[in-house]
Amino acid sequence: MSELRWLSATDGPESLPDPTEAMTEPNGLLAAGGSLDPDWLLASYRRGIFPWFETGQPILWWSPDPRTVLRPDELKVSRSLKKRLRGGGFRLTADHDFAGVISACAQPRRYTDETWITPPMLEAYSRLHELGWAHSFEAWADGKLAGGLYGIAIGKVFFGESMFARQSDASKVALWHALRFLSLQEFQMIDCQLPSAHLSHLGATSMPRSEFLSQLERLTQGAGTPGVFCDAFAACLEPPDNIPA
Secondary structure (H helix, E strand, O other): OOOOEEEOHHHOHHHOOOHHHOOEOOEOEEEEEOOOOHHHHHHHHHOOOEEOOOOOOOOEEEOOOOEEEEOOOOOOOOHHHHHHHHHOOOEEEEOOOHHHHHHHHOOOEOOEOOOOOOHHHHHHHHHHHHOOOEEEEEEEEOOEEEEEEEEEEEOOEEEEEEEEEOOOOHHHHHHHHHHHHHHHOOOOEEEEEOOOHHHHHHOOEEEOHHHHHHHHHHHHOOOOOOOOOHHHHHHHHOOOOOOOO
16 A cells, blocks of 8 residues: 555444555554544454554554564563562452553553553543453552553454553563463464564564464454453462463
């Protein structure tokens, strides 16, 4: 695609272009405009497309090539994290405080004042949570939210969106328990969207977009609403019998 496709919210999510039409520079930019309504978001994720834009920009839709993915059973656990997992210290929950997790993820990081989790994005994903599609995993310390992550579950794919930590290792512990839970629920792929050194250290790898789209179609085919995770997640926490030695 040589120029950006502009979308109208009135046209519906079926107006999203084929992800293979995305630009190579910037990598994956596919279209602008449209809507963040639930039907747009769910349709886009099923097609390997996601929104990502900053304040002052229109809604921008992306489908990069290659795609960064993580298998639930392939998380790399460092020596320090193994020690933290064995030692405990955090209370783990799922879907207990989605609003707290996404709000914490939206806070500026130490290396930038910018955030892509704008108020419209926060509202849109909170709506998906209310509908049973978006989920959060939390780590608590002394009764306070210490870290966590959130994303969207469709079929056997979890689309990771963002994570945060207010205490050392809190987000990593939450992620380890989240991936253990997702593996037990027979999820087969975590979409991490874009590469980073942090994700690489955790075990994420790159996959050609064509392969990602093929696997995505298979793993989300016929998917219904997965429902609230909290009860099933609590049941898998005791005992954590596969913490790495």
